[in-house]
Amino acid sequence: MSAMADPVLVVPGLNGSGPAHWQSWIEALIGAQRVEQDDWTRPDIDLWSARVEQAIVAQARPVWLVAHSFGCLASMVAASRQADRIAGALLVAPASPDKFGITARIPDTPFPFPTVLAASRNDPWMTFMSAMHWADRWGARLVDLGEAGHVNTESGHGPWPAGLELFSQLQASAPVMTGALRD
Template sequence: MSTVLVVPGLHGSGPAHWQSWFERQVEGSIRVEQSNWDEPNLARWAGSLRQELDRARGHVWIVAHSFGCLATAHVAQAYRERIAGAMLVAPADPDKFGLSNTLPDEPLGFPSVVVASTNDPWVRVMRAAWLADRWGSRFVNIGAAGHINVDSGHGPWRDGLEIFNLLRRSHGDFPLGPLDAEGDKPAGPRRRRGDGRRSQFDWVKYLGSA
């Protein structure tokens, strides 16, 4: 059994957002709710994520967007034994919230991918690439896709779902051991590596610019 935690960004993700579509497509999805979606308080948002991580069963996968990516990075080190992998889409620039010195300056400790756009108003693409390198994440540039939200036309996002499925099907070093083909059962113990970039992903089909 596995759990998929969907972590929206500032103002939440409405019914037309790709994260809401993901929840309908991916079995075991749970949205991490915030008491105030309009106040990007890192400590509170991270606290809500911690509560869901503590309640979750089995391997935990995270699908985060914007400020939700920062909350995910903030809790990563404490939960590296629980999190199987994370897809971090359009991470907001920590500098916009005065958080550059608050987030980890080392690999997250589990396989992860940062998906970014060349014209995102919340983060420059090179800054997103720098965050990916800092966190030990695979970096995927999908071109001019805005903030990868409803405004940029990302409701049903099949390419995003493909990226997530590639992450789940990867056969790298997972914190809780590698997963089977269905992505929900441990296949036995395996030595953990701290750098998610060392996991083996078959990105070639989709990610020509990765």
């Protein structure tokens, strides 16, 4: 991967990503850092996005976000406050903010960093039409995963080479950012 010197933050969704989940596989494979939450069973946009933001700010270099489900929403809220510290974001099977009553809290303008939103046509957490809407709002490249469910362990997504390839393509497409960030 072209930008492995830059840190990668894995941002799981509701209930975290267990050891068989594709995020855990990618995390171990590339040496990414997981953003931990105090309570994986209570999706709280304020607490979760603050934790993502803390992890972003703790890094000396721009970060790559690899987020899933509610973690996508928390990541985009945090990224709206720290956009200059983000190298790029891979958003896989985002959860619909409507399901949590937080739609008005989610940024709805394009981000200044490369973003890929990978969505399934039969995801119970977000319709494909909604994924198209959010990809457009965020200025993200939409990747149609077909009928892949919620892209989690239950839908058969443990080790996920196609997801790693999406991430590699995202990194390759990003402008080169040099130097450390300053506070």
